[in-house]
Amino acid sequence: MTVDQHTITWRPGAIELDISSSADEPPMVQRFTRSGDESASDPASALPIAEVHLGGEGSGILSSERLMGSAVGRRLRFVDHREWHEAGMAHLEVTAQDPVTRVSVISRWSAWPDLPVVRCETEIVAGSKAVELRAVSSVALGGISSPGAHWWLDYEVGFAHNTWFREMVWQRRTPAELGLDDSGLDQWGITGSRASFAIGQRGSWSTGGHLPMGVLRARDQSRSVLWQVEHNGAWRWELGDQGGALYLVASGPTDQSSAWMRRLAPGERFRSVPTTLVLAVDDDELFGSLTRARRRVRRPHPDNEALPVIVNDYMNALMGDPTSENMPPFIDAARRAGAEIYCMDSGWYTDGATWWNDLGSWEPSLRRFPDGLQAMTSRMRAAGMVPGLWLEPEVVSVSSPVADTLPLEAFFQRDGQRVIESGRLQLDFRHPAALAHIDGAVERLIVDLGLGYLKFDYNMDVTQGTDVDADSPGDGQFGHQRVLLDWVRNLMDRHPGLVIESCASGGQRMDAATLAVHPIQSTSDNQDPLFTAAIAASAPTAVTPEQGAVWAYPDPSWSDERIAFSLANTLLGRVHLGGRLDLLSPPQMELVREGLAAYRETRDRLTTALPFWPLGLPGWHDPVVALGMRDDERELLTVWRRSGPTTVRVPLAAHAGREIEVEIVFPKGLPTRATWDGPAGELVIELPDEPAARTLSLRRI
Template identity: 45%
Template sequence: MTDTADATDSVSNQPRTAFSWGHTAMKAEFVAASDGTLRLARLARPSDPGSDPEAALPLVELTAFGHGSGWSGPRFTGTAFGARPVYRGHRSGRGEDGWESLTIELHDPATGLTAFVELTSPTKVPVLRSRVRLRNDGTEPLVVQSVSSLLLGGLPAPEALDVHRARNDWLAECRWYAEPLRDTVADISVDVHQHDSRAALALTGRGSWPSDGHLPMGALTERGGERTWLWQIESPAGWRWDLGERAHGTYLALNGPTDAEHQWRVRLAPGGEFTTVPAALALGSGLDDAMGALTAYRRAVRRPHPDHATLPVVFNDYMNTLMGDPTTEKLLPLIDAAASAGAEYFCIDSGWYDDSENGGWWDSVGAWLPSPRRFPDGGITAVLDRIRERGMVPGLWLEPEVIGVRSPIATALPPDAFFQRDGIRLTEQGRHQLDLRHPAARAHLDKTVDRIVGDWGVGYLKLDYNIVIDPGTLAPGDIAPGAGLLGHAHAYLDWLSGVLDRHPGLVVENCASGGMRMDGATLAVAQLQSTSDQQDPLRYPPIAAAAPTAVPPEQGAVWAYPQPDHDDDLITFTLGGALLGRIHLSGHLNRMSEHQLGLVRAAVDTYKSIREDLARALPFWPLGLPGWTDEWPVLGLRAPDGPSYLSVWRRGGCDELRLPVGHLAGQDVRTEILHPSDPGAGSVVWDREGGELRVSLPRTPGVLLIRLTPGT
């Protein structure tokens, strides 16, 4: 189907190309600018104001050898290519899966390069997903150094906007902060100079941990208004976004890896193709609304799996418990206690393959065979059988992409199966990195997983990744290491999809030293996402409260590791922090008193009673996104046509708090404290007219899980 219309050029008075596309929640309007290039002139919800088409950006900007930037500056807009492509047509459609699609074809006569701008959006969700497919229809090779995934101009001027970013460091993930965009993009008196500013606020992610340092996300909020633009770049490797000033407005450019910052480039021979990583942009009336739209989009784009609806409780033996030292003797009583507490999956974490006396497994991994020393009677299969006997699904930890330098697999596989530079195999922290584009590397991992899942009956894999490769690899055929890294990262996700195709009941948790691989590309394939390796229960609340910014609640694994030496308040505190995510239980439950184990059972039972709502709820933050040292972190989840839930932590400060819950203002609301069960732990009172919840937590550390049911 093709949807076209004509507009009139104000200068030449000649018809020019114009058309629109979208659905009831979002509309995109495309117009040819005065230079003839087709541009996304407006992307908005139906109620949002329009923008100036001349402030929009070309649909595609790219740099290539022999075709650089159109001007100097630290950004990838205003390129020589951007002003050249000619519009050749478009086609739109609606799939049976509920997605709207639009493909726009552009062509550069000078080089023969054709660009297909591929736009999609889930019906009724104000989120645009964009990627660009390049095809060299010319007669000469073209080496591309950067290419945009999504460009949007015509946004309000920098002085009207605040920009939001999220630090994402090991043990301190999802720490959002905001600043005025004008603090970076200074006002240079554009009219005086008759030139846009060359300044840009740019953020990049590098290496094989795509969310190390910052989440591959960002947001703009309109100061004095309600409009919000929230984005994520769905790259399993490098990425970049930048914001700058253009034509008295603001532009947003979303890219995957680039030559300048990631040593990425691709050579397109005649007939060759390349497709960028996708980028998604959510629109909302405020940050919470945009986060809700992005959450709905993430659910629509991911691989379907029963786990997303059932949300089973997982016990993992690692955190603050066995810490990579599992044995039959240690595991059996822990398995019994976990089953008694209500766990439905039991995952044996790292160390199960380590047969050394001193725990020196780090640089010898790769064969993934169980240790006879650790599992002397009946081997690991006897322990897995015990898990099944107790009514739980067994799981194992695996770090598939690495091979230790002392592993026999390091010499058994061909050299080209590993990351390399200048013919030298790379070594990082005593490990080599597999390149999943090589058939031998993939065959090795297929054999490993099919043995563990197919032969041993393991139903849960925690796939970890604890080294960083930067900038990448130069395998035969690669012209830049960043391209090799991106190629491997896509091959890894393709391998993982193949595993799930062969074993559709398998549940996969994605982990990279906690949340260092918390990117949209991986989250669309894996069922769960580790949010952190944080071991201090008092430091976890701001991570747990902000995790739904990066991952839907039903995919965000949050540790709950109560210990027998904790008092009741600390036990309920660490348990309560995980109840609006995917509770990942740990701790020495087998050493607990019956009273303490009862507290654990009560929390798990509470989780099971609300998890059906969590799988469809959208997040909100009554006090805004939490700061790292906030005394009262708060997270809300709102189930459509159902109750709302609040997790409220107190780590210090006064013992009372008022929480605005605007979507329930003016309504009668029934309040329930679901956790903890101690009636003296706290109290809540609903203010109907003020739309506020008055919360009291007399002791610290303290936590409440509250259910708000309207109309009762």
């Protein structure tokens, strides 16, 4: 790092960062590029290093609902900076202060030397007077489009819808299509409009609507930047125009979007949620670098290397109705299929007809299991499988005895009343009674049943937050979310080897903070294998391949092609096997066994492979989608034909003109013809005239 009179120049390796440090203006990021990129920057489009909104302060420029333009941000003045190396990363810290409120703002940037990836966060320190924080950016970055470009047309904004049954559906729009356009303001000396495009989430489903991610990509593919907000609760990011270019501001919860406010007494501190930035050219490079970064920041766990096959009896199978009568045949079928973990899903605790009720006590039902639940977990172990169990640890049914035995303060409340959502109450893990209750229940189940796997589900979205012992409802929610992940870490620390899956109605909590703690992540509850194909193909945009669990659910009424299609959905991620395994014919079971054997033969490569999309990121209704995994030795590629011509051509331009060995990984026994057209650089696959999927291995000769 070097410092001249006005600029801090940081060169940690794969990226270059210049931050102004003059005495008469806020410190601003003047340049942020990949190493060696000589692209110009325009100081007119730069933003202060942080946007901080305080109670009693409005916007500093152009009144609007944007995060950009805070009065504090424009008043900041450079104080100091430092650089250090720790845990394989380079770190830069820039400190500035607001001379009016005496609030100090510390902007931190951390980078690996070999990745064009930076993690950013902001810390606020109150001065001699108390302040009310209403928004704190984790990153504020101007000039993310090139100076002089027609930013409203020459770029595309990528963002992903993520709703129940329809997860990770990426969209591309020009800024103009999103309401960011040239409106002629520059001729009147106005450097930016009031317009912005923002995406966020306010409730306890951190990804219940959109992924906390975005991409800005030059349409000529000269430059792309990706951002990922890393929080398991509320978040927001926005794009807008300033100084003839686009800007990005990303944050955790805010007053406007999620009823968040935090009071800081003199000298108190607040640290924002992190945001990760990635610089690259195209999607494959962006998500490849992000995959490598995700692997480095997550909590180490042996599951991320072993990738055991998981059977779960819920999806298109027992559907939350396990009993001592219907489970033994399913356990035996799971053993025959080749499963290594058996997770009993919902319903084991209720004497009623539906799994949705009776949540909170977590005592096995004697009506369903008169000989005790231990008889089932013992049967799983005898079959060579690690026993697992489903819970919703944060939830208590309103009819549960726990709703009356725990103090009112142990639950989310608003205005003195407990928050009720879908007949459920939300435990507040900040309260010691709530945490002691669930920790004791889970510890008892682990010890009594010999569990090695837990599925933590969460099937409601509490948007109200809680105002108990909190400066604001959003801040109560914020505190609970942080304690939640601390508890999960502690639980796995106490039980080394215990695997805890994250699930929230499938993929409604698929955020980077959660993924850095849980070794495995549910990606969807979708029950149709044809739709699941699009989800499986998009999954590596949100989660590393070795953590992303995808359902396969073979059914005895299906054709062999449909069963193989469902199994292929899982082969480049983590296998979650459901369906009516207990009712399959011997040939159908053999097809399942073949699929799982193929997975066991290739899964060790998924732990280091990087994803690529030869047909681009999949559209929800695309007739053909494809996902590849590439390592130094070869490529694995799954191609799903859902409709259209039976001959599918997959472009692999990097291999054009070379000889490629093509091998069918799965299914080997169904009709397939796969050939390599070297001059065209295309893989040509001929498939039957019904939906069909194939996983192949490609190796240069």
